[in-house]
Amino acid sequence: MTVKVQQIDQCRWRIPREGDMRTEGLVFASRAMMAALLKEQALEQVRNVATLPGIVGPSLAMPDIHWGYGFPIGGVAAFDADEGVVSPGGVGYDINCGVRLLRSDLEVQQVRPHLQHLADTLFRNVPSGVGSHRRDLKLSVAEERKVLQQGARWVVSRGMGSEQDLEHIEAGGRIEGADPELLSDRAMERGRDQLGTLGSGNHFLEVQMVEEVRDPELAQVLGLFPGQVTVTIHTGSRGLGYQVCDDYLRIMLRAAAKYGIKLPDRQLCCAPLGSPEGRQYLAAMACAANFAFANRQLITAWVRESFEQVLGKSAEALRLSLIYDVCHNIAKWENHVVEGVRRRLCVHRKGATRAFPPGHPEVPACYRAIGQPVLIPGDMGRYSYVLVGTAGGYEQTFGSTCHGAGRVLSRHAAKKVARGRNIEDELAARGIVLRAAERGTVAEEISEAYKDVTEVVQVVQQAGIGRIVARLRPLAVVKG
Amino acid sequence: MTADHNARQWPAGISGPVKKEGGVAAFRLLEHTADMGIEAQAASCEELFVQAAKGLLAVLAGSAESIGPVRDIRLQVSAGDVEELLVVWLNELLYLIQAKGLWLQNIELVGMQSDHLEAKLLVVPLTGQPQREVKAATYHHLMVSCRQGLWRARVYLDL
Numbered sequence: 001m002t003v004k005v006q007q008i009d010q011c012r013w014r015i016p017r018e019g020d021m022r023t024e025g026l027v028f029a030s031r032a033m034m035a036a037l038l039k040e041q042a043l044e045q046v047r048n049v050a051t052l053p054g055i056v057g058p059s060l061a062m063p064d065i066h067w068g069y070g071f072p073i074g075g076v077a078a079f080d081a082d083e084g085v086v087s088p089g090g091v092g093y094d095i096n097c098g099v100r101l102l103r104s105d106l107e108v109q110q111v112r113p114h115l116q117h118l119a120d121t122l123f124r125n126v127p128s129g130v131g132s133h134r135r136d137l138k139l140s141v142a143e144e145r146k147v148l149q150q151g152a153r154w155v156v157s158r159g160m161g162s163e164q165d166l167e168h169i170e171a172g173g174r175i176e177g178a179d180p181e182l183l184s185d186r187a188m189e190r191g192r193d194q195l196g197t198l199g200s201g202n203h204f205l206e207v208q209m210v211e212e213v214r215d216p217e218l219a220q221v222l223g224l225f226p227g228q229v230t231v232t233i234h235t236g237s238r239g240l241g242y243q244v245c246d247d248y249l250r251i252m253l254r255a256a257a258k259y260g261i262k263l264p265d266r267q268l269c270c271a272p273l274g275s276p277e278g279r280q281y282l283a284a285m286a287c288a289a290n291f292a293f294a295n296r297q298l299i300t301a302w303v304r305e306s307f308e309q310v311l312g313k314s315a316e317a318l319r320l321s322l323i324y325d326v327c328h329n330i331a332k333w334e335n336h337v338v339e340g341v342r343r344r345l346c347v348h349r350k351g352a353t354r355a356f357p358p359g360h361p362e363v364p365a366c367y368r369a370i371g372q373p374v375l376i377p378g379d380m381g382r383y384s385y386v387l388v389g390t391a392g393g394y395e396q397t398f399g400s401t402c403h404g405a406g407r408v409l410s411r412h413a414a415k416k417v418a419r420g421r422n423i424e425d426e427l428a429a430r431g432i433v434l435r436a437a438e439r440g441t442v443a444e445e446i447s448e449a450y451k452d453v454t455e456v457v458q459v460v461q462q463a464g465i466g467r468i469v470a471r472l473r474p475l476a477v478v479k480g
Numbered sequence: 481m482t483a484d485h486n487a488r489q490w491p492a493g494i495s496g497p498v499k500k501e502g503g504v505a506a507f508r509l510l511e512h513t514a515d516m517g518i519e520a521q522a523a524s525c526e527e528l529f530v531q532a533a534k535g536l537l538a539v540l541a542g543s544a545e546s547i548g549p550v551r552d553i554r555l556q557v558s559a560g561d562v563e564e565l566l567v568v569w570l571n572e573l574l575y576l577i578q579a580k581g582l583w584l585q586n587i588e589l590v591g592m593q594s595d596h597l598e599a600k601l602l603v604v605p606l607t608g609q610p611q612r613e614v615k616a617a618t619y620h621h622l623m624v625s626c627r628q629g630l631w632r633a634r635v636y637l638d639l
Contacts, residue, residue: 069620
C-alpha cells in the first residue's frame with residue numbers, strides 16, 4: 001500500500017489526512033531515512049494510528065521509526081481525556097522498557113586494565129539471557145505486589161539505592177494508580193522469577209566512556225566529562241509486562257467492538273480512556289511500569305556491587321550515581337498546550353522517549369535549567385548519545401523524541417551479514433569487551449543491523465526536538 | 481467452522497527454507513525489521529495450527545536441549561474467532577515453554593472449532609533455555625484463511 005508523503009523541510013514529512021484518518025501524520029526523518037521508510041510498512045502504521053478516536057495533534061513518528069506491530073516503533077500519539085482511547089499496542093509488550101545512565105568519577109584509564117574482570121563480574125552478577133535469575137532474590141506474592149505498587153522505591157527501601165536515585169527517575173520511579181488486583185495470576189507468576197534480570201534480544205548493559213562532549217555547559221550540569229566512565233542499562237518489565245499486554249489486548253479486542261471503534265489493524269485495539277476497560281488497562285500498565293523501574297533499580301545495585309568487587313572501592317567513593325532513567329514504551333497522563341488551550345492528554349510513546357524542556361516541573365530540580373536528560377542507545381559496536389529535552393520538542397511532539405537507532409536489518413539479514421565473522425574478536429579489536437549469553441543474539445545485534453544513531457540524533461537536533469550533550473562509546477557490553 | 485475468506489496476498493520478504501511435512505503442510509519464517517513472523521499452510525485447520533506451533537519452536541531456536549521424563553498435557557484454548565484463536569494458542573505454548581520451562585516434543589490437535597481447540601502435547605522439561613526470547617504472538621497483520629481447501633495463516637511475533 002502506498003502512503004503519500006509531503007516534505008515540509010529537511011527533516012519533517014507530512015502524511016496528509018485521507019480516508020479514515022482523523023488527523024495528519026508527521027514524520028521526523030532525513031531524506032535518506034524517508035527513502036528507506038517508503039520501502040517498508042512503518043508509514044502505513046503512522047497512518048493507521050491517525051484513525052484512532054480522540055487523537056490530538058498529528059500521529060507522530062520519531063527519526064528512529066521502523067516497522068512495529070500496530071503502532072510503528074518510534075510512534076507517539078496523544079489522546080483527549082474525554083474523546084480519546086488507550087491502546088495496549090501503543091505501549092507494547094515490554095511495558096516501560098527503558099534506559100538508565102549511571103555516571104562515575106572514574107576515568108577510562110583507571111578502568112581499562114580491569115575491563116575483562118569487570119565484564120565477567122557484571123555478567124555473573126546481573127542475570128542475562130532467556131530464563132536467568134538471581135538465586136538470592138526470592139519474591140513472595142505479597143512482596144511482588146509491593147513492587148508493583150512502589151516501583152523503584154521498593155528496591156531502595158531494601159537498601160539498594162538512595163532517595164537521590166529516585167529523584168533521577170522519570171515519574172520518581174513509580175507510576176501512580178497501579179492496582180495489582182487487575183493482573184492475572186499468570187502475569188504475577190511470570191514476574192516473580194524475572195525481577196532483576198536483563199533479558200535478551202536488544203536489552204543490554206554497557207560500560208562506556210564519554211568519547212565526546214558536544215555541549216560542555218550542559219554536560220557539566222549532568223556531571224559528564226570527557227574520558228569519564230559511565231554505565232547504561234536497557235531493559236523493561238520482562239514476562240510480567242508481556243503478559244499484562246497480552247491479557248489486555250484480548251480485553252481490548254472486545255472493548256473496541258463494544259464501543260464501535262473501527263480498527264485498521266487488530267493490534268491497535270483500544271478502549272475509551274474513561275471506560276472501565278481503559279481505566280483498568282492503565283492501572284495494570286502502571287503495575288508493569290513499576291516492575292520495570294524496580295528491575296532497573298535492582299540491576300543498578302548489582303552494577304554498583306560489581307564495580308566495588310572489581311575496583312575495591314565503594315560505589316559512593318566511585319560516585320557511581322544515577323544521571324537519569326527514562327521510559328520508552330509507556331502511556332502517560334500529561335498536560336500539554338494545544339492551539340493555545342491547556343489539555344489533559346494520554347500520551348502514548350511506543351519506542352519513543354519523553355523529552356521535557358527546561359523549566360518543566362516534572363524535570364528534576366537539578367536539571368530543570370537545562371531540560372530532561374534523554375538517553376539514546378546506538379548499537380554495541382559504535383556509540384550512544386545523551387541529549388536533553390527542548391521547548392521545540394514540547395511544542396511539536398508532546399515533549400517526545402527518539403529512543404534509539406532503529407533497526408535496518410531483520411534478524412535473519414543480520415545473521416547473514418555476520419556469517420563467517422567473529423563479532424567478539426571484531427569488537428575486541430576496537431577495545432570493546434563482549435559477554436553474551438547467546439552467540440545467536442550477538443549476530444542479530446551487530447552494528448550493521450542498526451541505523452547509525454548519529455544520523456538519528458542529528459535529525460532530532462535539526463528538528464529542535466532534542467539537544468545533543470555527549471557521545472558515549474562502549475567499553476564492555478553484556479548481552480542476554 | 482468460519483474463517484476469513486478474503487483474498488489476501490502473502491507479504492514480501494519471506495526468508496528461510498520452507499519446512500514441508502508431506503502433503504501441503506508447511507511453515508516458513510517471515511522477515512520483519514525488528515521482529516519475525518510465521519507463515520503456515522495445511523490441508524486442515526488443525527494441521528495449520530500445528531504448523532504455526534512448529535514455526536514458533538523454530539523461532540525460539542530449535543536446538544534447545546531437552547531431556548527428562550516425557551509427559552502428556554491436555555490444553556484447551558478459547559477465543560472470539562479463528563484468528564484470535566491462533567494468537568492465543570501460540571501465546572499459550574510460549575507460556576509453557578518460557579514460564580514453565582517445558583519443550584514440546586509432539587503437538588496434536590484433538591478437537592477444533594473456530595473459537596476453541598483442544599490439544600494433546602507431549603512435553604519434556606527444558607534443560608537449557610531456548611536461544612531466543614519471544615515476547616508474544618501479536619495481532620498485527622494476523623491472517624487465517626481457507627481457499628479451495630488450503631488453509632493458510634500468517635502471524636507476527638514480538639521479539
